[in-house]
Amino acid sequence: MTLPGSPFLSSRSDGLWLEGARLADLARRFGTPLYVYSRNAMRTAAASYQRALAGRPHLLCYAMKANSNLAVLQTFAEAGCGFDIVSAGELQRVLAAGGRADRVVFSGVGKTADEMRLALQAGVRCFNVESEAELALLSAVAHGLGRRAPVSLRVNPDVDAGTHPYISTGLKGNKFGIAHVQALAVYRLARQLPGIDVVGIDCHIGSQITTAGPYLDALDRLLDLVDVLAAEGIDLQHIDLGGGLGITYTDESPPSAEDLVRQMLARIDARGHGHREVLLEPGRSMVGNAGVLLASVLYLKPGDEKSFCIVDAAMNDLMRPAMYQAWMNIVACEPRTIDPATYDVVGPICESGDWLGRDRALAVQSGDVLAVLSAGAYGMTMASNYNTRARAAEVMVEGDTVHLIREREPLARLWAGERLIG
Numbered sequence: 514m515t516l517p518g519s520p521f522l523s524s525r526s527d528g529l530w531l532e533g534a535r536l537a538d539l540a541r542r543f544g545t546p547l548y549v550y551s552r553n554a555m556r557t558a559a560a561s562y563q564r565a566l567a568g569r570p571h572l573l574c575y576a577m578k579a580n581s582n583l584a585v586l587q588t589f590a591e592a593g594c595g596f597d598i599v600s601a602g603e604l605q606r607v608l609a610a611g612g613r614a615d616r617v618v619f620s621g622v623g624k625t626a627d628e629m630r631l632a633l634q635a636g637v638r639c640f641n642v643e644s645e646a647e648l649a650l651l652s653a654v655a656h657g658l659g660r661r662a663p664v665s666l667r668v669n670p671d672v673d674a675g676t677h678p679y680i681s682t683g684l685k686g687n688k689f690g691i692a693h694v695q696a697l698a699v700y701r702l703a704r705q706l707p708g709i710d711v712v713g714i715d716c717h718i719g720s721q722i723t724t725a726g727p728y729l730d731a732l733d734r735l736l737d738l739v740d741v742l743a744a745e746g747i748d749l750q751h752i753d754l755g756g757g758l759g760i761t762y763t764d765e766s767p768p769s770a771e772d773l774v775r776q777m778l779a780r781i782d783a784r785g786h787g788h789r790e791v792l793l794e795p796g797r798s799m800v801g802n803a804g805v806l807l808a809s810v811l812y813l814k815p816g817d818e819k820s821f822c823i824v825d826a827a828m829n830d831l832m833r834p835a836m837y838q839a840w841m842n843i844v845a846c847e848p849r850t851i852d853p854a855t856y857d858v859v860g861p862i863c864e865s866g867d868w869l870g871r872d873r874a875l876a877v878q879s880g881d882v883l884a885v886l887s888a889g890a891y892g893m894t895m896a897s898n899y900n901t902r903a904r905a906a907e908v909m910v911e912g913d914t915v916h917l918i919r920e921r922e923p924l925a926r927l928w929a930g931e932r933l934i935g
């Protein structure tokens with residue numbers, strides 16, 4: 514049996530497998546909490562985008578904030594992807610993983626002058642600029658280096674992506690992008706600046722979007738601008754439509770990447786822009802369903818109102834439930850012949866907000882291994898050391914080959930940079 518959203522995850526008579534590895538065995542071999550990813554699931558996700566984009570100029574830039582392990586970046590670089598980055602640290606990771614700077618787009622509302630300099634020297638493909646003030650600084654920094662920075666303006670198209678407010682970014686009230694009504698004036702300014710080379714237009718309207726409608730609305734708003742700009746002699750080379758495609762956590766049924774991109778390309782062609790290069794910045798849909806978080810059951814704590822299943826993974830390992838009230842599927846890794854009971858699955862952290870799932874029916878006992886599904890995106894990258902907890906190890910499965918791609922963090926490293934006084 515295949516589980517929803519995860520074609521490489523299968524439920525067999527002896528438990529849960531990811532590709533050719535039995536998850537309970539991995540938990541015992543590497544310890545828990547443990548992130549496990551399927552390399553072929555990542556390749557399959559990239560291929561779904563690439564099939565739709567084939568035959569036209571394009572660059573698929575994986576939004577590495579979703580999962581920035583070097584081996585994940587390596588997998589996508591080998592598949593021909595570029596990267597969407599939001600910091601100097603992410604750029605250094607791309608380079609450390611063997612990725613190409615000329616396939617990197619640099620997003621984010623708060624780039625510093627140092628980050629701009631580093632990115633210019635590395636030769637990134639494009640800066641996605643989010644304000645007039647940022648544009649002025651970038652021009653000055655580039656000019657100082659004797660260069661021109663390739664720039665795309667991130668336009669806020671003011672469309673409702675219909676997703677959680679914390680991950681919705683394309684509405685007027687959001688901090689992101691340049692308002693649609695101001696974009697023309699900022700493009701005119703950009704054209705005048707000595708350190709700027711205008712190359713594209715960009716938008717990103719939010720995350721975990723499960724229908725094509727908001728994308729097509731945003732695209733129309735962008736193409737309106739591209740037309741006006743072209744009439745003024747500003748002929749953009751590329752259109753970057755951001756990321757945001759949702760995945761199946763429970764019963765969501767988002768379009769496939771291939772289907773979504775085909776719809777977007779059809780709209781671009783219909784409006785006469787088929788010659789322009791198309792860039793995309795997907796994160797979650799490239800890795801989300803490729804990964805699980807494994808946790809061991811420490812204690813069962815039955816109660817009158819609630820029963821708790823206390824596990825060794827916590828909100829510091831996987832922040833999404835605590836931060837967005839995100840529902841993520843939790844399943845036992847090995848079959849048990851005991852009756853299921855209803856539990857809140859919680860971690861050891863001293864906060865009531867430290868939960869991974871509420872009211873879950875589970876047939877488990879102490880020592881069992883649980884898997885939180887669809888945890889490949891925004892899991893490890895959002896992990897912290899709260900409660901002085903070392904961060905989890907990460908494993909990549911490829912067929913029946915198992916690669917340890919991040920060792921469990923040694924505890925002493927947590928305070929290695931700290932100093933006693935005097």
Ligand code: LLP
Nearest residue numbers: 576620717720721756757794795796797891
């Ligand atoms: N491009 C830009 C400019 C972005 O800000 C993001 C995500 C992406 C691309 C990739 O979006 P995706 O395809 O992954 O939806 N931590 C939250 C999600 C935050 C998304 C932030 N921006 C979560 O766990 O749901």
